[in-house]
Amino acid sequence: MKAFSYDRARTAQEAIAAFVAAGEGARYIAGGTNLYDLMKLGIERPAHLIDIASLEGADRVDTSGDRLFFGGGALMADIAEDPILLRDYPVLAQSLAKAASQQLRNMATVGGNLLQRTRCPYFRNGANGWYPCNKREPGSGCAAIGGLDRSQAVLGASDACTAVSPGDWPVALTAMDATIEVLSIGGPRVVPVSELYLPPGDTPHLEFALRPGEIVTGIAVPKTAAGRNSTYLKVRDRESFAFALASAAVALDMDGDRVRQAHIALGGVATRPWRAGETEAIVQGHPLTRERALKAAQAAFTGARAGQHNTFKIELGVRTLAVAILNAGRESR
Incomplete structure (x- = not known):
């Protein structure tokens, strides 16, 4: 070191x-x-x-107003166990509780969790120069393309990088239209979480829409009735300390069995937290049935592109999303 x-x-x-x-x-x-x-x-x-x-006040949490606010320095473990979230916004609590391990959640902050570097085995194990990686060394190539790509992205990948965005919390925040508050020498500003993560394109080493020296001081989530009917479903190789192979954050505002409004995002299958707008459009305004949930989930993967060993992630992603939609709908009954 x-x-x-x-x-x-x-x-x-x-x-x-x-x-x-x-x-x-x-x-x-x-x-x-x-x-x-x-x-x-x-x-x-x-x-x-x-x-x-x-930092003074960095761990502040406020759920009393018209939004949920989490200081950037609040611990993942504490937010995952917040009684308001467990009751009214389970998608947020579950996305934190299913991340990493309890030991890491006791140390990691919700602000820092947003800024995990997107990485794959070739990125992690190639510092010795054995594997080319455009994230580590721009222009060197991507060993995952044509290599062992079982864990790689099927949505949002480019010819320069196919690494999956690793977070769970960012997926839930993306679904819930969250914003982050950042501070730099130039003053404060607000960034939608949906705009924080840059697509890999030709520059996968550029990951976040942050300016040099900016600190994430807070995360704000608008309050919504859909929070009560929400869930975070994560499928992975083992129950702890593993990234998602596929995950889905779903929150539904229900009127009986009809979906008034849907908030849906995917994880584990894309190069950044992936808002599933096509899926939202298919379920909104309709009764929630198994057939509609499956049709809506399939729409999210219309543009999916698999490699040699990760074709299974498309069907897994579809099934994971469909189940999450149905589970969220059941919360209203």
Whole structure:
């Protein structure tokens, strides 16, 4: 591991000032569950770390107004067990409870979880130069294309990268129209979660629509009646500490058996959290039946493109989404 210097900030403004002063090579660190891992692999090599785990007010949670608000420094474990979310927005609580392991959730922050790097086995294991990876070294190629691609994306992939976006929480936030509040030397701004993640295109090393030195200070989710009828379904190789092979976040505003409004996003199958607008359009305004749920789920994968070993993810994704839609609908009965 490369040697680095270290600061601990007390306020967001202090952290930003330290970042600007440190210049290129500075990184923020909170729980460190992703960054430390990549540092040990030699993928991330920061020259200076700025600890933002204890910023004043960073762990604030407010569910009393017309929105849900989570400070960027709130712990995943705490939010997953919030009684308001468990009752009124299970899709949010479940997406956190099913992520990683309890030990990691006890350390990881909800803001940091949004900024997990999109990665695949070739990205993680290629720092020694054995495997080309456009995310690590732009222009070097992608070993996953034509390689062992069982876990790779079938939606949103490009000729430069097929790595799957790893998060669960970002999928649920995408479905629920969340926004993030960020702060930099230029002041605060608000970014929709749906615009935070960049498609890989020809530049997969550029992952987030954040400016240098910006800190995620908060996450806001509009309150909606659909929250009560919601679920996060995750299918993976093992029950803990595994990324999704396919996942679905679904929230439905129901009028009897008819869907008034749907909020749906996919994970585990795409290069970023994937809003399933086609699926929403098919279920909205109609009674929720097994046939309609399956038809709507199939529409989400119309443009799917499989590689050599991940064709199964298309059918798995369809079935996972259809079941999640039906499960969310049952919550209203």
